[in-house]
Amino acid sequence: MTGWLSVALRSAGAVAELKKDKASGREPQAKKAAAEGEGEIWVVIEHEGADAAPVSWELVGEARALADELGVRAAAVIIGAGEQELARKAFSYGAAASYLAAGPKLGAYSADPHCQALAGLAARHKPQVILLGATTRGRDLASAAATELETGLTADCTELKIDPEKKLLLQTRPAFSGNVMATIITPKRQPQMATVRPGVFPAPEPVAGASGEIIASKPRLKPTNVSVKQLEFIRAPKDEVSLQGAKVIVAGGRGLKAARNFALLEELACELGGAVAASRAAVDAGWISSQRQVGQTGQTVRPVLYFAMGISGAVQHLAGMQASDIVVAVNNDPEAPIFEVADYGIVGDLFEVTPVLTEEVRRRKAEAGADGGLRIEKSARK
Amino acid sequence: MSINSLVCIKQVPDTTQVRIDPETGSLVRKGIPSVANPYDLYALETALSVRDQHGGFITALSMGPPQAEEVLRKALGYGVDRAVLLSDRAFAGADTLATTYALAAAVKKIASGRDAQTGASGIDIIFSGKQSIDGDTGQVGPGMARRLNFSQLTYVCSLIEIDVEARCVEAWRQREDGRELLQAKMPVAVTVTEQCSSIRYAALPDLITAAKKPVEVWSAADLDVDRERLGLRGSPTRVSKIFAPPARKRGETLTAPERSVAEVAALLFDRLAERGLKIGRRGG
Ligand SMILES: Cc1cc2nc3c(=O)[nH]c(=O)nc-3n(C[C@H](O)[C@H](O)[C@H](O)COP(=O)(O)OP(=O)(O)OC[C@H]3O[C@@H](n4cnc5c(N)ncnc54)[C@H](O)[C@@H]3O)c2cc1C
Ligand SMILES: Nc1ncnc2c1ncn2[C@@H]1O[C@H](COP(=O)(O)O)[C@@H](O)[C@H]1O
Numbered sequence: 001m002t003g004w005l006s007v008a009l010r011s012a013g014a015v016a017e018l019k020k021d022k023a024s025g026r027e028p029q030a031k032k033a034a035a036e037g038e039g040e041i042w043v044v045i046e047h048e049g050a051d052a053a054p055v056s057w058e059l060v061g062e063a064r065a066l067a068d069e070l071g072v073r074a075a076a077v078i079i080g081a082g083e084q085e086l087a088r089k090a091f092s093y094g095a096a097a098s099y100l101a102a103g104p105k106l107g108a109y110s111a112d113p114h115c116q117a118l119a120g121l122a123a124r125h126k127p128q129v130i131l132l133g134a135t136t137r138g139r140d141l142a143s144a145a146a147t148e149l150e151t152g153l154t155a156d157c158t159e160l161k162i163d164p165e166k167k168l169l170l171q172t173r174p175a176f177s178g179n180v181m182a183t184i185i186t187p188k189r190q191p192q193m194a195t196v197r198p199g200v201f202p203a204p205e206p207v208a209g210a211s212g213e214i215i216a217s218k219p220r221l222k223p224t225n226v227s228v229k230q231l232e233f234i235r236a237p238k239d240e241v242s243l244q245g246a247k248v249i250v251a252g253g254r255g256l257k258a259a260r261n262f263a264l265l266e267e268l269a270c271e272l273g274g275a276v277a278a279s280r281a282a283v284d285a286g287w288i289s290s291q292r293q294v295g296q297t298g299q300t301v302r303p304v305l306y307f308a309m310g311i312s313g314a315v316q317h318l319a320g321m322q323a324s325d326i327v328v329a330v331n332n333d334p335e336a337p338i339f340e341v342a343d344y345g346i347v348g349d350l351f352e353v354t355p356v357l358t359e360e361v362r363r364r365k366a367e368a369g370a371d372g373g374l375r376i377e378k379s380a381r382k
Numbered sequence: 383m384s385i386n387s388l389v390c391i392k393q394v395p396d397t398t399q400v401r402i403d404p405e406t407g408s409l410v411r412k413g414i415p416s417v418a419n420p421y422d423l424y425a426l427e428t429a430l431s432v433r434d435q436h437g438g439f440i441t442a443l444s445m446g447p448p449q450a451e452e453v454l455r456k457a458l459g460y461g462v463d464r465a466v467l468l469s470d471r472a473f474a475g476a477d478t479l480a481t482t483y484a485l486a487a488a489v490k491k492i493a494s495g496r497d498a499q500t501g502a503s504g505i506d507i508i509f510s511g512k513q514s515i516d517g518d519t520g521q522v523g524p525g526m527a528r529r530l531n532f533s534q535l536t537y538v539c540s541l542i543e544i545d546v547e548a549r550c551v552e553a554w555r556q557r558e559d560g561r562e563l564l565q566a567k568m569p570v571a572v573t574v575t576e577q578c579s580s581i582r583y584a585a586l587p588d589l590i591t592a593a594k595k596p597v598e599v600w601s602a603a604d605l606d607v608d609r610e611r612l613g614l615r616g617s618p619t620r621v622s623k624i625f626a627p628p629a630r631k632r633g634e635t636l637t638a639p640e641r642s643v644a645e646v647a648a649l650l651f652d653r654l655a656e657r658g659l660k661i662g663r664r665g666g
Binding site for chain 1: 401478523557567625653
C-alpha cells in the first residue's frame, strides 16, 4: 500500500521539481519527453567517504558491457556527501554519467535516508536496471529500495546477461545451497534490480582522463520516525582478509586438532595473499571465530583457489565452497568425500604437507625475484 | 513496560538434498525433509532472551503450505505465546516482494490486537533470520521493515541492550570490514546471524502447554490485502530457467608412492600455473 502510493507521489513531486529547475529558462520539456536517464543501467556505489568497495567498480564494468549491448548509458549512483572524486572515478571505469545525491542526512550510510534517496532518483530518472554489490550494506539497501519501488530484486547473482529478444536482464544465481542454478527475470516492472557477489566480475582497467556527465541533486527526504545511529565501529584487523573478497582461501577442519595449528594455515595463506577459513567442526571446537565458517550455516565463498585441509567434505560444508574455481584437498583419509569435488587431491598428513606447500610458494617467489607473488590470470576462472 | 516481539520462521527443505533431475531438468524436492530455517532459530532464541529480561509476548509467524505448521509447533515448544500460519493458495509462488506484503499485513493485524487472545497489542521488534537457506536472499526482513515503517537492523550478531523507556535497541551488526554498534528506535526489524546464541533446550512445561496450544491458520480473507499483490500474481520476478550447476568432478590425485611430499607440492603449483595461477615466473 504505502509503497505504490509513495512512489506515485514522489514521481509527481519529481515532475514539479523538474519544472522548477527549468523555471529560469525555456518551457519545461518534462512530461512527453523521456525522463533524463530513462532506460539506463545504474550501479549504486558503496563507499565510505572517498573509499569505494571494489565490487562497485566491478559492477560499473559489467554495467557498461550490458549498457553497450542495449545502446543505453551506464551510470553510477553516489549517495553521500557529494563525493566528486568518486563520480570521476566511475567515469574511468566506464560510466557515462554519475548521479551525485548529497545531503546532510546522507553523509554516513543509513538504510532509510539512502533508500529514500535511491528510490527517489529511480522514480525520477527511470533506469531499467539497478545493480548493487551483494554485501551486507548492498543487500540492506537493495531490499529496502526494491520494496519502496515495488519491483523485483534478485539476490547474489553470479551471472548477468541480456535476453537478445525481450531485452530483459537475465539474472542467474545459485539456489538451494548451490545445488541448483536459477535464472530470474523481472518481466513487467522496472527497474530490474539485482545484487551481485564481489569478485564475480573482473574489475575493469581504469581509463585515465575519461569524462562523463555529473548529475547532482539534493534529495528531499520525508521525515520518518525510524532511526538508526552508529555509536561505534570496530574495524577487523587489517591483516584479516575478508572471506568474501578473498581470491585464495585456506580452510581447516577437525583434522587441525587444536587452535594453535591454524598458524600453519595462516602462513600458507599469508604467502598466497589469502584468507583463513574453517569448517563448522573447527568453529564448534572453539579453534577459530564463527565469522570464518564456510558452509550452509556459514558463509558462501567463491575464491579462485580453495584449500580444504583436514576437512571431510560434508554436504553442508560443500554448500559453501563448491563454486570455488579450483579446490585442493589435503586429507589423510583417501576415502574422504572432499576428494570427490577436489581438482587436486593430496592424500597425506596435513601437518607434514602444509609446511612443504608454504615452503614451495616461498621458493618460487624467491626465484622470481622481489616482485614475484601469486598472479591470477583470467584463464583460471571457468 | 514489556517488549512484544514477533519472530518470522520459514520452513525450508534441507537444501543440501535438493537436486536437479538430470533427465527432466526439474527440481527434485519429493521426500526431502523440511526443517526450520536454521537462522530463524537464532532469531527465536534472541526473542526468548528479550522476553526473559523484559517480559512481553512473542508471536511466531510463518507463511507456507499447511505442513509449515510443524515449525510453528516447534516454536510453541520453546514457549512462544502465539503462533500464526499464513496458508492459502493465494500466497503460493510469492517472491520476496509478495512475501513481505503478506507478512506485513499479518503483522499489522497481530499488532492491532484485534483478535489477540493474548491481549498483547503492538509489536516492538520483529526478529527474522539473516536469510533463508532455500531462498538465500535476506530480503524479507528489511522488506517488512520498509512496509511497516520500522527501523531496520540487518546482520545483527549480538543484541546487547533495550532501553524500554527511550524505546531504543542497541545491537552489534556484522560487516565485511568489522562490526558496528548501532542504536535503533523501536519499532525495529532485526535480522540475526549465526553469531547470536543458539536455541536453548525446550523446557518440559513449555512442551506440555505447547501441545494444547493451537496454531492459528489465516487465509488471505483474514487479512486486509489486495489479492493482486499476493503470491505468484503479486511477484514481479519469474524463474525463467533452472539448471544444475556445472558438476565438480573428482580431479587428479597428486600423491603417489614414488613422489616425495616436496615433489607433490611442486607438482601442485605446476598444475596451478598451467591453469593461470602463477607464483613468480616459473612454470610458464
Ligand atoms: C544443519 C547443519 C548445518 C551445518 N552447517 C555447516 C556449515 O556451514 N559448515 C560446515 O563446515 N559444516 C556444517 N555442518 C556440519 C557438517 O555436517 C560436518 O559435521 C562438518 O563440516 C565436519 O567438519 P570437518 O570436515 O572439519 O570434520 P570431520 O568430518 O571430522 O573431518 C575431519 C577430516 O580431517 C581428516 N584428518 C584428520 N587428521 C588429519 C591429518 N593429520 N591430516 C589430514 N587430514 C586429517 C579426517 O580424515 C577427516 O576427513 C552442518 C551440519 C548441520 C546438521
Ligand atoms: N514464508 C516465510 N514465512 C516466515 N518467515 C519468512 C518467510 N520467508 C522469509 N522469512 C523470514 O525472512 C528471513 C529472510 O528470508 P529470505 O529473504 O528468504 O532470505 C528468514 O530467515 C525468515 O525469518
